[in-house]
Amino acid sequence: MNDLLQKVCFIFAGGAIQGFGMGVFLFPNDIPSGGAGGLAVLFHFLTAIDVGMALWIVNFSLLLVGMKYLGNKSAAGTLFAITITSISISFFEEAIHIPVRILWFDLLAGSIFLGLGIGILLRQGVSNGGIGVIALIISYKQHILPGKPLFWINCSIFMITSFVISWQIFIFALISQWISTRIVDIVCSLNVYYTYTLDWKRK
Template sequence: MAGGITVLLGYLFHIGMGLALWIVNASLLFLGVKYLGKRFALWTLLSITVTSLSVDFFEQIIFVKNRSLLLDLLFGSVFLGTGIGILMRQGVSNGGVGVIAIIISVKKKNFTW
């Protein structure tokens, strides 16, 4: 959901995908501050910023000729999945809908971060 909103923002307002991704994730993060605390918010904000900068870097700096959709999908999935796994072990989210999922998890199971 956050990725789709990011693409729409980038297209409608002619801004880079990294900035659009940061805007969407940061706006959802404000919900997390109330329910999950400042530590969660700080580390998630760092995660969102690093992700957005990485997207900008790979979008503008690195040009790959003759790209393969299958390889892009494979490597993107491996890197994103690994990153999200590391973040979840540390009690942090990668932003977006993950913040909402953790809020729901905390409310349902009385789990604290």
């Protein structure tokens, strides 16, 4: 029971931390946090739907696709994580207003919090949702690490988003990805193999 409670607390913290980075720093500047974030920003731009809700819809849809490969426990943890993340985004967007924004500071701070949150989630054996689920499926099928498919899928979504909203988004999104993935590596460095494979599913 204590282990389960600890795991739930870590998943909650990871989801809230990445939601903080997205809602306070990245999304107000229309900077996607990843492929799913890019789709959420795009949906928000086109339909004015709340970006937190848009992100949850995208993540939940992708989670349904990947449930077979994630396993029930990981899928449940991922659903909890993406729900906390989406709620956190909506909460922090409303609760924290920054009157004067410095784009590069927002980019750096948001990416650091994003990477920290994702790293915590991955260390608990759950996905942060989004395109990462699809990347895990591809890696499982092709017996490769998920980094390469994740990068190319995200880049494709970034290009579409930047074409619709602003070309600068593509550059900012790539920088954010680079920073956040470095933070993820730092957080996960004590147990890299466990984090980036599907072996935990079989235990």
